[in-house]
Amino acid sequence: GAVVSxxxxxxxxxxxxxxxxxxxxxxxxATTMFWYRQFPKQSLxxxxxxxxxxxxxxxxxxxxxxxxxxxxxxxLSTLTVTSAHPEDSSFYICSASGTGETYEQYFGPGTRLTVx
Amino acid sequence: xxxxxxxxxxxxxxEGASLELRCNYSYGATPYLFWYVxxxxxxxxxxxxxxxxxxxxxxIKGFEAEFKRxxxxxxxxKPSVHWSDAAEYFCAVEGGYQKVTFGxxxxxxxxx
Numbered sequence: 001g002a003v004v005s006x007x008x009x010x011x012x013x014x015x016x017x018x019x020x021x022x023x024x025x026x027x028x029x030a031t032t033m034f035w036y037r038q039f040p041k042q043s044l045x046x047x048x049x050x051x052x053x054x055x056x057x058x059x060x061x062x063x064x065x066x067x068x069x070x071x072x073x074x075x076l077s078t079l080t081v082t083s084a085h086p087e088d089s090s091f092y093i094c095s096a097s098g099t100g101e102t103y104e105q106y107f108g109p110g111t112r113l114t115v116x
Numbered sequence: 117x118x119x120x121x122x123x124x125x126x127x128x129x130x131e132g133a134s135l136e137l138r139c140n141y142s143y144g145a146t147p148y149l150f151w152y153v154x155x156x157x158x159x160x161x162x163x164x165x166x167x168x169x170x171x172x173x174x175x176i177k178g179f180e181a182e183f184k185r186x187x188x189x190x191x192x193x194k195p196s197v198h199w200s201d202a203a204e205y206f207c208a209v210e211g212g213y214q215k216v217t218f219g220x221x222x223x224x225x226x227x228x
Contacts, residue, residue: 034216042220042221043221044206044218046215046217093159093160105216107160109158110157
């Protein structure tokens with residue numbers, strides 16, 4: 001149980017365009033979802049935390065107008081990278097947390113974004 | 117603020133040898149501690165976690181970790197490494213509001 005999926009697993013987009021990444025909890029209700037980014041050979045850095053039906057809380061230094069997060073349902077959160085630039089190329093990983101037995105964070109497989 | 121230190125960026129061990137990956141944390145209260153493994157281009161897989169109770173935690177794939185409060189450490193161990201264990205290992209600490217902070221990671225190379 002407690003499976004989290006991400007779609008797409010990889011995406012290539014042109015500079016200036018926007019790209020949306022989906023994160024879904026497949027078998028539990030995720031009251032909280034987290035978005036991380038990971039640069040090559042580096043650790044995961046938390047970008048933002050979102051609770052279902054609420055605005056996301058962004059970490060210091062993360063541009064909320066550039067990285068739009070929506071958590072409209074208990075099983076889906078989306079991250080939209082707006083006006084993407086090559087420096088946004090990274091590995092984006094989401095995690096989801098429920099309540100009770102699913103309180104801990106369950107991580108998705110990640111999405112590789114390449115901006116050309 | 118919480119933090120995690122993994123002092124070894126890269127470790128090489130021979131297949132069949134024992135392994136210990138070091139992790140030190142900083143957190144004001146009793147921490148929730150985790151070890152994750154990541155294969156290239158993949159997401160994270162939880163190896164084990166410590167919330168409370170027994171300080172020696174057993175995980176998947178034959179891994180274990182010991183929480184030592186006096187040393188602020190949570191080292192990961194395996195008695196006999198397999199070639200398939202080659203990957204990147206991340207130690208993490210969870211603080212308030214489920215905020216998880218990861219260490220920089222230790223890349224494990226296994227030689228035959």
